[in-house]
Amino acid sequence: MKIVVFITQTQDTEARIKVDSSGNSIDTEGMKWIMNPYDEFAVEEAIKTKEAYGGEVVLITAGPQRASQALLQGLAMGADSAVHVSDEALGETVDSLVISKLVASELGKIEGVDLIFTGMKIIDEESVQVGIQIAEELGIPHLALVSKVINVKPDEKKLVCQKEIDGGSVSVEVPLPALITCPDAMNEPRYASVPNIMKAKRKPMKTVSLDDVDFGSLGIGRDAVGKSGAKIKTVSLEVPEVERKLRIIKGSDETTVKGDEIAESAKELVKLLRDDAKVI
Amino acid sequence: MSSEIWVVADIKADGQVRKVTFEVLSEARKKLGGPVCAVLLGSGVSEKASELASYGAEKIYVVDNTNLKDFNPDGYVKSLCELIKKHSPAVVLSGNTAFAEDYMPRVASGVGSGLAMDCVDIGMTDDGRLKIKRYSHSSRAISTQEFSGDGSAMIATVRPNSFKEEESAGAGQVVNEDTGVTDADIRIKVLEMKTKESDRPELTEAERVVSGGRGLASEENFNYIYDLADLLGAAAGATRAAVDAGYCPYDMQVGQTGKAVSPVLYVAVAISGSVQHFSGMGSSKVIVSINKDPEAPIFAKSDYGICGDLFQVLPPLTEELKKALSE
Numbered sequence: 001m002k003i004v005v006f007i008t009q010t011q012d013t014e015a016r017i018k019v020d021s022s023g024n025s026i027d028t029e030g031m032k033w034i035m036n037p038y039d040e041f042a043v044e045e046a047i048k049t050k051e052a053y054g055g056e057v058v059l060i061t062a063g064p065q066r067a068s069q070a071l072l073q074g075l076a077m078g079a080d081s082a083v084h085v086s087d088e089a090l091g092e093t094v095d096s097l098v099i100s101k102l103v104a105s106e107l108g109k110i111e112g113v114d115l116i117f118t119g120m121k122i123i124d125e126e127s128v129q130v131g132i133q134i135a136e137e138l139g140i141p142h143l144a145l146v147s148k149v150i151n152v153k154p155d156e157k158k159l160v161c162q163k164e165i166d167g168g169s170v171s172v173e174v175p176l177p178a179l180i181t182c183p184d185a186m187n188e189p190r191y192a193s194v195p196n197i198m199k200a201k202r203k204p205m206k207t208v209s210l211d212d213v214d215f216g217s218l219g220i221g222r223d224a225v226g227k228s229g230a231k232i233k234t235v236s237l238e239v240p241e242v243e244r245k246l247r248i249i250k251g252s253d254e255t256t257v258k259g260d261e262i263a264e265s266a267k268e269l270v271k272l273l274r275d276d277a278k279v280i
Numbered sequence: 281m282s283s284e285i286w287v288v289a290d291i292k293a294d295g296q297v298r299k300v301t302f303e304v305l306s307e308a309r310k311k312l313g314g315p316v317c318a319v320l321l322g323s324g325v326s327e328k329a330s331e332l333a334s335y336g337a338e339k340i341y342v343v344d345n346t347n348l349k350d351f352n353p354d355g356y357v358k359s360l361c362e363l364i365k366k367h368s369p370a371v372v373l374s375g376n377t378a379f380a381e382d383y384m385p386r387v388a389s390g391v392g393s394g395l396a397m398d399c400v401d402i403g404m405t406d407d408g409r410l411k412i413k414r415y416s417h418s419s420r421a422i423s424t425q426e427f428s429g430d431g432s433a434m435i436a437t438v439r440p441n442s443f444k445e446e447e448s449a450g451a452g453q454v455v456n457e458d459t460g461v462t463d464a465d466i467r468i469k470v471l472e473m474k475t476k477e478s479d480r481p482e483l484t485e486a487e488r489v490v491s492g493g494r495g496l497a498s499e500e501n502f503n504y505i506y507d508l509a510d511l512l513g514a515a516a517g518a519t520r521a522a523v524d525a526g527y528c529p530y531d532m533q534v535g536q537t538g539k540a541v542s543p544v545l546y547v548a549v550a551i552s553g554s555v556q557h558f559s560g561m562g563s564s565k566v567i568v569s570i571n572k573d574p575e576a577p578i579f580a581k582s583d584y585g586i587c588g589d590l591f592q593v594l595p596p597l598t599e600e601l602k603k604a605l606s607e
């Protein structure tokens with residue numbers, strides 16, 4: 001099996017975030033960059049598939065130089081090689097459509113790909129589209145929100161999965177090559193240990209410059225990479241502070257309510273919901 | 281490019297039109313100018329056209345084809361791409377459901393359009409470009425975005441419960457279309473579909489939501505959540521930790537991976553308050569939490585709460601609520 005995983009580096013959204021002076025993006029000064037968490041599930045699933053059926057795992061990312069850290073992590077988890085479409089302009093907001101064309105064209109250069117994994121979304125921009133758009137670029141079927149790969153049939157070139165839909169789930173069979181977008185329900189991503197990160201540095205990593213990209217064949221201009229060519233522009237960004245009322249009823253010792261306090265707290269909460277919040 | 285504003289209807293497993301479709305039709309009529317039209321895709325859906333008209337659709341493009349059964353994206357992508365290429369609408373909208381997340385990105389690629397997912401506000405700039413607001417960064421940031429107006433259809437999906445649905449009759453002219461979807465277009469074979477009928481409202485549509493976390497400690501104990509939800513006429517939700525532990529099904533998960541909800545009342549029982557959970561419910565109007573840990577992060581992000589053991593607090597709370605609701 002030849003398996004490709006599209007991964008990306010993202011801002012750590014658990015960290016404190018604030019708007020920069022332009023007013024339309026997040027201040028990335030001192031920002032911690034991590035592998036997109038959903039892409040960890042994608043890499044794990046790819047490695048598990050390789051372990052079960054043999055083959056190799058290739059990682060592809062488009063991003064600035066620092067994104068090679070994410071590739072290194074994926075290689076340390078067990079991927080075999082990586083392709084990095086590298087340009088500092090890819091460190092700014094770029095249309096999903098452009099990203100999908102760029103990375104799909106790199107996949108096009110790899111022969112005999114059977115299976116492709118991507119994350120379901122990236123946790124900073126949360127556009128929720130690049131994975132599926134790669135499938136459209138390649139003209140292959142995609143399965144979004146796959147919670148379980150049930151069965152891979154390399155000989156029949158087929159795959160059976162469970163995917164989540166509104167109000168339930170479906171099991172589906174799809175011909176290979178196919179693309180799967182990964183939520184967090186699939187697996188437990190393995191840890192990239194320090195010795196494995198050292199070893200990963202010796203694995204093949206190919207760097208592609210934007211100068212090597214044949215934009216004509218992608219049907220876009222080079223200016224599409226960057227804010228000026230974007231189909232959707234962010235005009236302003238806010239990090240709102242939601243004010244909450246913080247009326248928490250505690251016990252007399254500042255911990256849990258106990259004894260008679262329990263019934264009283266229930267009464268008080270209902271009163272607050274009725275008279276103060278007016279929601280019941 | 282025509283000036284038409286399209287709203288693609290979202291159909292539930294039971295064949296009914298999802299409420300978000302009416303919300304989007306109503307808001308589009310108020311905010312976007314241009315004739316608002318509906319697009320009805322599916323198998324055996326034609327009869328739903330009149331409902332769309334009653335929420336203001338001037339025209340309804342209908343593609344009724346048996347190959348569009350089972351929410352299989354291939355046929356929907358082909359159909360919607362064909363319709364967009366043929367009629368060049370200015371704007372294409374739909375509800376942000378799991379199904380829309382599944383096929384809309386492909387449609388945008390197929391017609392070379394920009395796409396904004398999960399918008400919570402829609403409007404137009406003076407020069408006729410779609411302008412939206414959406415959350416990003418695990419819902420901690422909110423951005424205002426504008427389409428560049430390059431002539432391609434401007435496509436967006438809208439978060440359920442963001443707008444009020446209001447009936448207002450439109451002309452409702454039915455335009456039957458054949459997009460030529462055949463068996464050969466359907467690459468994904470559905471082997472089995474498991475949807476469950478529930479008397480509770482859908483999570484994304486509900487005005488009230490009661491969710492349980494890992495602290496519920498068993499599948500059986502989740503009945504505490506279901507009972508409280510039923511008493512309040514609420515939908516029932518959960519954290520990933522509760523879903524992972526097998527206490528409840530995946531489709532109850534609220535959060536960054538799961539569903540995004542914005543009800544008037546969100547009750548969080550035995551939930552610690554992770555960034556990822558808040559990503560899906562942080563915009564709720566009133567948040568109430570019950571947790572036995574006085575230091576639980578969720579208390580710093582709640583309006584009301586009780587620091588107590590859920591098994592001791594929920595029974596009297598349920599009784600008090602019953603009394604208050606029957607008054």
Ligand SMILES: Cc1cc2nc3c(=O)[nH]c(=O)nc-3n(C[C@H](O)[C@H](O)[C@H](O)COP(=O)(O)OP(=O)(O)OC[C@H]3O[C@@H](n4cnc5c(N)ncnc54)[C@H](O)[C@@H]3O)c2cc1C
Binds near residue numbers: 039060064091127129
């Ligand atoms: C200040 C700033 C810095 C940024 N830095 C980076 C950066 O270092 N790297 C980066 O990728 N984006 C970066 N971006 C975001 C970038 O501009 C695009 O928004 C993003 O790559 C497109 O992803 P999306 O939000 O549409 O992803 P989604 O559609 O939400 O992503 C879904 C999946 O698609 C795949 N995917 C997405 N993007 C890529 C990619 N670039 N390469 C390979 N696979 C991908 C992944 O599997 C991902 O899980 C940055 C944005 C800003 C504002």
Ligand SMILES: Cc1cc2nc3c(=O)[nH]c(=O)nc-3n(C[C@H](O)[C@H](O)[C@H](O)COP(=O)(O)OP(=O)(O)OC[C@H]3O[C@@H](n4cnc5c(N)ncnc54)[C@H](O)[C@@H]3O)c2cc1C
Binds near residue numbers: 495
């Ligand atoms: C990529 C990614 C995506 C994720 N997506 C989601 C998502 O969509 N949704 C989501 O919810 N999480 C998501 N998570 C997981 C998230 O990080 C947290 O692990 C999860 O939300 C924790 O769930 P919890 O609050 O139920 O559990 P815990 O954090 O374990 O909290 C349990 C709480 O219950 C309290 N408790 C225990 N017993 C009692 C009792 N008897 N009475 C009262 N209180 C009690 C405890 O004090 C504690 O505060 C995601 C994580 C990642 C990495």
